[in-house]
Amino acid sequence: MTRFRKQLISGMTALGILAGGVSAFAQTAPAAPATTQGAPAEQDGKRMTHEQRMEKMKQRMAARMAELHKKLQLTPGQEAAWSAYVERMQPGAHPARPNREEMAKLTAPEKMERQLAMMQEMQKHMAARVEATKEFYAILTPAQKKVFDEEFAQGRYGHGRHHKGHHSG
Helix, strand or coil: CHHHHHHHHHHHHHHHHHHHHHHHHHCCCCCCCCCCCCCCCEECCEECCHHHHHHHHHHHHHHHHHHHHHHHCCCHHHHHHHHHHHHHHCCCCCCCCCCHHHHHCCCHHHHHHHHHHHHHHHHHHHHHHHHHHHHHHHCCCHHHHHHHHHHHHCCCCCCCCEECCEECC
16 A cells, blocks of 8 residues: 555655646746636636647747747757747646546546546656656757756746746735
8 A cells, every 4th residue: 555655645746746837838928717626627708628729828828938049048069959948838738628428437546547548647747747858958068057957947847836036816
């Protein structure tokens, strides 16, 4: 049981890190009013679909990456590494949400196994993002590393809980 708990905690931690990383890329403006978990966000008074939310997130991420690119002042020799980094940091396809009727038929341990499998998949995606960041970071100059570290420390690329040094939640 102890091993299972450790795996579950590791998976939940990875899920939190991944969710924070994705939300950190998405932060360019103050957060929209909170919605109930699982409820679609609203845009212009209308409920947004999953696809609309993903598109909006990609747009915000692109804006953040453009801002970082500008701040880093990359040399022409670093542009290929930047392009590879940006490509690898794009959010991947999220696993489909389980069918509610199908999940209702499962036992508690079966449901937990499904959740753990999803967390492990998310952990793989996060590990790939960490590796991409390490590879890109290695080609930066000390001054660029400082800029990158400052941006990351402000929550723009890390855990997403701090923005410009202020605690937001």
